[in-house]
Amino acid sequence: MYSSLIFSIIAFGIAALGIITAGSRLARLADELADRTGMGEALFGVLLLAGVTSLPDFAATLSAAMDNRPDLAMSNVMGSMAVNLVFLGIADIVYRKANLEHAAASSVNLMLAGLLIVLLTLPLLAIVSPTIAEWGVHPVTPVIVVAYLFGLHLVLRTEAKPMWFPRLTSETVPDKPSPQLHGSLVKAWISFIVLAVLTGIAGWILMEAAKGIADETxxxxxxxxxxxxxxxxxxxxxxxxxxxxRLGALTLAVSNIFGTNCFNMLVVAAADLGYPHGSIYHDMAPVQMTWGLVSILMTAILLLGLVRRETYGIGRIGFESALILTVYAVALSIIVVNG
Structure with a gap:
């Protein structure tokens, strides 16, 4: 048992290190490809980078669901969304020039925050709804997919023809293409794809190691x-x-987090599809609702911050960042006590 636990811990650490290493390189490639393709940071963050950074969640969650471990699957993906929002608070602390939500103001980010709140409510409604599963899938699951695609359509239209523009200030950092881009575009795409595949594989290894840790401890x-x-x-x-x-791609940083969380709702849908015993929403512990509700609360707080656009706050971070860090700490304490 001890050697098995040690092996699981080592595998977990190696997989996590691989994800971290690939992630740092992905940001540089994403910023470069956003400029070269003309997509811009916001759309590239939503359409491509968000999907790639969600691959570990996708692989880990689907693996747990197919292995008949609904609590592990849903706590992973729901917990990840809450953690991602905390990362925006940490990013605000790292960016010292002004409040990050002020500097990275974007109509696309506002739309993504609203879309995320809508998507997060759907699995929570499924949990409290009657136990229905047609062909082993809850009716809410296809609704999540349709809502995501429709929301993505709205995001694209918002980017193409925005009806709301942020007021430009001296602290606003607009998305501007880098004047100096070198190297092969094909090589950049290949590197991006290879790193994406590696993060997905690392996510699967991570979850397999996590299962061993849970079983042995x-x-x-x-x-x-x-x-x-x-x-x-x-x-x-x-x-x-x-x-x-650090690259100055603030819009990419914020849209990546919101876009990843929206994409993670497709991971929730995939977990229900892969779960072998009907609806996964009704087989997981009620405590899983905590992460969903906390993520809605944190997203709403960030949305307020995006609209308010406080330039400086206490410690040069926005009120929304301080609030979401506090909310997460309280939620984490609740999960630990009930875990």
Whole structure:
């Protein structure tokens, strides 16, 4: 048992390190490709970078669901979304020039925050709804997919023809293409794809190691998923967000977090599809609702910050960042006590 636990811990650490290493490189490639393709940071962050940084969550969550471990699967993906929002608060602390939500003001980011709140309510409604599963899938699952696609359509239209423009200030950092871009575009795409595949594989290894840790230590799947795997599979978001800020790609940093969380709702849908015993929403512990409700609260707080656009706050961070860090700390305490 001890050697098996040691092996699981080593595998977990190696996979997490691989995710962190790939994530830092992905941010640089994403910023470069956003400029070269003309997509811009916001759209590239939503359409491509968000999907890539979600691959560890996708691989880990689907693996747990197919292995008939609903608590581990859902606590991982729901916990990851809460952690991702915390990363925006950490990013605000790292960016010292002004409040990050002020500097990275964007109509696309506002739309993404609203879309995320809508998507997060759907699995919570499924949990409190009657136990219905047609062909082993809850009716809410296809609704999540349709809502995501429609929301993505709205985001694209908002980017193409915005009806709301942020007021430009001396602290606003607009998305401007880099004047100096070198190297092959094809090589950049290949590197991006290779790193994406590696993060997905690392996510699967991570979850397999997490299962071993949970089995050998006796920790609950809820605790392991909400703490260990949620944090580890979310490291690409933290690494890419901090790297993007250091590159001056603030819009990419914020849209990556919101876009990743929206994409993670497709991971929730995939977990229900992959779960072999009907609806996954009704087989997981009620405590899983905590992460969903906390993520809605934190997203709403960030949305207020995006609209208010406080230039400076206490310690040069916005009120919204201080609030979401506090909310997460309280929620984490609740999960630990109930875990």
């Amino acid at each position: 006796g920790l609950s799947d809820t605790l392991v998923g909400g703490l260990l795997t949620a944090l580890a599979t979310s490291t690409p978001e933290l690494v890419t967000t901090i790297a993007a800020i």
